[in-house]
Amino acid sequence: MHAKLSVVALSVAAAFTLAACGEKEAPPVAAPAAPAAKPEVVVKLGHVAPMTGPQAHLGKDNENGAVLAIEELNAQGLEIDGAKVKFELLAEDDQADPKQGTIVAQKLVDAKVNGVVGHLNSGTTIPASKLYFDAGIPQVSGSATNPKYTQQGFNTAFRVMANDVQQGKILGEFAAKEGVKAVAIVDDRTAYGQGLADEFRKAAEANGIKVVANEYTNDKATDFKAILTKIKSKKPDLVFYGGMDAQGGPMVKQMGELGIKAKFLGGDGVCTPEFTKLGGAASEGQYCSLPGMPLEKLAKGPAFKQKYNGKFNAEIQLYAPYVYDAVMVIADAMKRAGSVEPAKYLPEIGKTDLDGVTARIQFDEFGDLKGGAISIYQYQGGTLSYVETLGGAPLETAKLAVADEVKAAAGEVKEAAKSVAGAAVAAGHEVKDAAKAAAGEAVKAGSEAVKAGSEAVKAGAEAVKETADKAKAAVEKK
8 A cells, every 4th residue: 555655656746847847937027116216306495583692582483483384394295396395494693783694694695595584683684685686596584674675676585574664654653543742762773673763753743743852772782771861851652662672671661660651662573572571560551563463363373373382382472473474485486486496486476375374475566565454462461462453454354354244244144044934934824825715715616606507407407397398288289
């Protein structure tokens, strides 16, 4: 038995060996080629603000706004002209110094950045803008408000907030509206502070307010008692300050220490948490302004605030939402142009129509934001409290107002439709009841007609019978 099995096993093995020798070995199957990775292009955006000195808190706030925008753009996996785009932020510190501003501007030009966001201060933005213009690099500022920035004829210069002409005019009108008769004006001699103060003065005088004092300081000062003592003797109703919070806070505190009863009013530079921190109790009840509408009243404002607070564990100081929008304006123009090259996407910036965090962003022929409304705030309980918005309604506000009107109209239409539907149902019931009544009457009339018909047939039959009886009688008679 074992011998037979061994023979069979040998035969099977031999058969397999012969089969293997008679066939060629199949070639290995090639693995499918991996898809070629898409090319990646790095887009370098410069950001400039004071990161040291008295305004460092504002500079950091601006930078945070840019960082949020960059991170969101990179998370989107944006592709332009077939390449994946990676945005990088090149941050520079200009120390709020015009000379240093031009030094870092040249540094960014040499680095061949694709665009620039900033600078924070008008005094550094204006001289730096010439360097960016000469290099053909688009520049979008989220905070420089001096009109000169966009009035130099540089097609590379844009800003995403109202300028000082718009803001100064509104502040002057607001002061008149509050019953101010005499005002003392102080500015820090910077392009921003002096520019805002000049525009305020024009509007104040145009509205019948007397300017009883003009005083000057600088953006590094902290002691204002000498000029405030002179102002006190003039007995103004209001002290207007053109400058930033690092000086405005101590100034209002020293006003309180000197017993000056006049109210304090400033522009966006003093509309910050730092102002009340530096001014202490004396900041209570004082006024300031910001371009546009409060964040909480804008469609994307609350979400931005939540993202900012969550990422940086800090409150928004001032310009972060505007800087965020400035970055998004550049990215949007690149997408529409299909290119990240400055010369190719620059023409698209002027055509921007973007729903930003701060407003619906569109630019006029100078590169200024269309619109021009300014919101007034008052410090109450250590925080900013919204008072009102003055001036031409910004586009986003108008859009929201229209939306509210449409919503209200829709509600009215809905209520009217309900009323019509109710009336239609009631009318339907009336018609139904009338139809039932008419049908009953018709049935009754029909019954009576049938009865009358039956009686007529009966009468006819009787008449025929009577005629027949008479005929029969006549025949029988014959």
